[in-house]
Amino acid sequence: MKEQKPNKSGSWRSRIHEVIYEADTPAGKTFDVILLILIVLSIVFVMMESVASIDEKYHDLLLIGEWVLTIFFTIEYILRIISIKKPSHYIFSFYGIIDFLATIPLYLSLFLGGTQALVTVRALRLLRIFRILKVTRYVGESNKLARAIKHSWAKISIFLFAVLIVSIIAGTLMYFIEGEESGFRNIPISIYWCIVTLTTVGYGDIAPVTPLGQLLSAVIMIMGYGIIAVPTGIISAEYARNTKVINTNTQSCRYCGKSDHRDGAKHCFNCGEDLFPNDK
Secondary structure, eight states: OOOOOOOHHHHHHHHHHHHHHOOSSHHHHHHHHHHHHHHHHHHHHHHHHTSHHHHHHHHHHHHHHHHHHHHHHHHHHHHHHHTSSOHHHHHTSHHHHHHHHHHHHHHHHHHSOSGGGHHHHHHHHGGGGGGGGGGGGGOHHHHHHHHHHHHHHHHHHHHHHHHHHHHHHHHHHHHHHHOGGGTOOSHHHHHHHHHHHHTTOOOOSSOOOSHHHHHHHHHHHHHHHHHHHHHHHHHHHHHHHHTTSOOOOOOOOTTTOOOOOOTTOOBOTTTOOBSSOOOO
């Protein structure tokens, strides 16, 4: 009986996947650290380019550095695609879109030359700031916070709807109390004033002058402090509940790209595929 040879293609794809998508191996940790440094460095380049005096003096150096980083991120993007069984899951995922948007501006600037396109090119290159969102995938606490916000969204939505109703009622009352003479020219402007006051922003562009209007505004200001605390409390409670179970599994599914599996999990919670397939 003939001995079956191992599939080398599957092996190298698995090794690339292990390095790029995992953080529980020395190679994976090193890759993540290097990538984090380069992401931060690229953001620094974007900020330095926006300072006219620095850009005028070091423009060529910043451009060379940007090309080096762009090529690195391009290679990373391609490797992420080819190391996963179903590339579309990564390409159309949140981070896949962010990676794409953060990589293409410099390439697009090559095809949009000419003085008439300078403004467009500058706007496209500013898309590089999206790279800062790539940092969040390497910060475990951000994932916990994202889950807490997701689980709290229904409660927060109902609360915000209630705040909107209060703003409409209070704004309408203020319109009838103060009138156009005090700057409350219509109900929408009065509602705008109420939202600004309720959130304790207080631009000061419109202010009540009558005693009754000032009394109502005082009540709205006091309510504002309580309103700010409510969503914070909802998210904090959900965050505390999520952190009771600490998950250390960094394994990412090679088929659908999902991560955040439970410790000891052998199959993907999303697609059911084996998390540790034998590449033969």
